[in-house]
Amino acid sequence: MQITxxxxxxxxxxxxxxxxxxxxxxxxxxxxxxxxxxYKIRSDRGIDESGYIEINGIRxxxxxxxxxxxxxxxxxxxxxxxxxxxxxxxxxxxxxxxEFTVLHxxxxxxxxxxxxxxxxxxxxxxxxxxxxxxxxxYACERFGCEKVVIMGHSWGTVLGALYIHDHPEKVQAxxxxxxxxxxxxxxxxxxxxxxxxxxxxxxNAADAAALxxxxxxxxxxxxxxxMALSDLVTxxxxxxxxxxxxxxxxxxxxxxxxITSPYMNMADVRWFLRMSNDTQAFFSSQGALxxxxxxxxxxxxxxxxxxxxxxxxxxxxxxxxxxxAAQMYFDQVTAPQKQMSVIENTGHSPFMDSPDIFAHxxxxxxx
Numbered sequence: 001m002q003i004t005x006x007x008x009x010x011x012x013x014x015x016x017x018x019x020x021x022x023x024x025x026x027x028x029x030x031x032x033x034x035x036x037x038x039y040k041i042r043s044d045r046g047i048d049e050s051g052y053i054e055i056n057g058i059r060x061x062x063x064x065x066x067x068x069x070x071x072x073x074x075x076x077x078x079x080x081x082x083x084x085x086x087x088x089x090x091x092x093x094x095x096x097x098x099e100f101t102v103l104h105x106x107x108x109x110x111x112x113x114x115x116x117x118x119x120x121x122x123x124x125x126x127x128x129x130x131x132x133x134x135x136x137x138y139a140c141e142r143f144g145c146e147k148v149v150i151m152g153h154s155w156g157t158v159l160g161a162l163y164i165h166d167h168p169e170k171v172q173a174x175x176x177x178x179x180x181x182x183x184x185x186x187x188x189x190x191x192x193x194x195x196x197x198x199x200x201x202x203x204n205a206a207d208a209a210a211l212x213x214x215x216x217x218x219x220x221x222x223x224x225x226x227m228a229l230s231d232l233v234t235x236x237x238x239x240x241x242x243x244x245x246x247x248x249x250x251x252x253x254x255x256x257x258x259i260t261s262p263y264m265n266m267a268d269v270r271w272f273l274r275m276s277n278d279t280q281a282f283f284s285s286q287g288a289l290x291x292x293x294x295x296x297x298x299x300x301x302x303x304x305x306x307x308x309x310x311x312x313x314x315x316x317x318x319x320x321x322x323x324x325a326a327q328m329y330f331d332q333v334t335a336p337q338k339q340m341s342v343i344e345n346t347g348h349s350p351f352m353d354s355p356d357i358f359a360h361x362x363x364x365x366x367x
Contacts, residue, residue, distance in 0.1 A: 028259060036262035039090035043067040047101065050086070050263070052116060055134045056127070061112035062135070063263065065090065066101030072149060072172060072366075073139045074100040077132065077163075079154030079178075081289040082110035082275065082282065087264040088257055092355035099363050100149065103139050107131065107159075109286065111271040123285070125162070125292045132163050136170050147172035147308075149366065154178050154321065154348065155289075158297050165302045173309040173366060178318055178348050181325040185227070185294035189218055190322045191243060192235035198242035211238055224291035229280055236320070245317035247345030249352045257352070299329055309337040311365050315346035315353065339365055 063086040086104035106113040152160025214231040314323035346353035
């Protein structure tokens, strides 16, 4: 009799859990359907297309959106390395799509491009720059233009900066979002030192000690292979704690934005699980790119004279890349037109934290 009651209770619990799971799935499907309607391109002259194109011997995933294919073309160079944003793009770029045809692509070695080409060849900065060049040529040929707008974010500003210096004849304008200026490792140390000052001021001895120990080791490192991921995680986490802002979209908010997007699929989910479950393996797989991003990049060495408009957008509370360095470089820039905007109460991804202001800023500049 007692066993029967226990089985009945277990049955009720399982039924309740199943009900909650089914309800969650239903809510998710409804949200994706609502967003599919919200994000729909309604112009007969528009485009909302995704698929693969042949790029330097591999199948590379692209997603193109815009309300009029006769508009100028913008290519978004995503950050990371290895953090594509195409599935979330409509969340922040719909006003931009009124004025531009926007092309996103998953860079070699990550997300949908990775799963379409598990043996995608050597992952180098030169290779990724060549891939971007072929993507630009594809866009120009397809949409009948000679130049494109390059918008890079974070790591994408490293790759984007290299590209616009090597191929200025193909660039209509450049937008650096959370622009990197020198090695990102040096930037992490700079931000860690600011966080250390804040931790000491707050009286948190444990955080201050953790930062001092990690920063002490980091200052001795000059090569990617000698870098301790644990120190980087410590400094990044505490920098976010002391230098972040309440306007920054939370990790949960980013997840919800992603899974409720009608453009996210299982390849995207698999990739982000791969990144989060084994960070060390992920960093190793991106080694050559990380080496250059952390220790090799120097925007000053590339120069500061441009023949096209240059724009920088920063979050006021970016705790991933110190934006004071971007401002110092920007002050030296000469270009037919230049502007820098700092969006208040936003972090490293101002387009996610304040999408309306971000889109308005971009469209007003480029009009």
